[in-house]
Amino acid sequence: MPELPEVESVRRGLQDWAAGHRVIRARVLDPRILGTTSQRVVPPGAADHFVSRITGARLDSVERRGKFMWLPMTVDGAQEPVTGAALSVHLGMSGQFRVHDPSDPVHPHTRAVFDLVPDPSGAPSGGPAAEAPVTPDAPPVAVGGAPSRGVRELRFVDQRIFGHLGIDRLVDSHGYAVPSGAAHIALDPLDPRFDLEGVARAIGRKRSGMKAALLDQGLLSGIGNIYADEALFAARVHPLAPTATTRISRVRAVLEAAHDVMSLALAQGGTSFDALYVDVNGESGYFARSLQAYGRAGSECFRCEGIMQKLVAAGRTSHYCPVCQKAPRRR
DNA sequence: ATTTTGTCCTGCGAGC
């Protein structure tokens, strides 16, 4: 389940394989990937529009906030260089980017394919292009059908189609250029500008359980069900602890734990339970073996003699120790 | 207004 550490692992892989590359061809195999989780019905022509916008674009870098990822792009095949737009990506539940040789078998859950060639030309070409500009109508390579030398296929594979691809304009959000679709997403705990004290106070103003607060991507981003449970366990805070009455020192401890557990997981390449999360090279992460709470209901707590339990909080199964994570007092 | 619930989607495992 891609949360911050998994998305960051993918981002780093794309930094090597997609940044500094040009899209010479794009295909959408399942247009549903262009819709949102709730707006799965995409208008006819959406796929064509997406393809025409991305084809010929140079992918400049790979950015991330929380679980949202985007690749700012430059299009200089048109009359005027077009900037301020990006390929925006969300992995959802099971989305993954894989780098392949064009001759590799295509996985049945492949939803989109991007043919990439290296394009080291850093800045947008100011004067007359030394090389022929790439346009959607006249791809300069792979004309004869035979794969061009050096072409790599970047494939977006997503079994459950909770993921999303799109082209967004970049807007300002918290001082960063962010795709319009992610402008409402808060900074994540690994962001240098993350304001732990401010977020702790904001949590104190809410009227919900601590678990729900951690999952609120508009408050702080990147935390999903797994790392929420891990952070709460590490800080010994009950998932249903009321945000309004939990001491701010405890809230701070949870936020620090969230930062620490996600840093640790990132160093391990993320958490993989099965083939649903792998990096761009198909490698799994190794943090699953380090989980202290998630998925451990019925087992002995690693910290005390308690037996781990589960309950539903914020509509999500939550794993906790009823001994170390004291239940909130009922009124 | 804020908080909670339901929905989307697929594959897998439990139960009959």
Place this chain on the structure above:
DNA sequence: TGCTCGCAGGACAAAA
């Protein structure tokens, strides 16, 4: 053996 059912979960719309 083969079927149905329930579950998993991120983000957003809808409902409370």
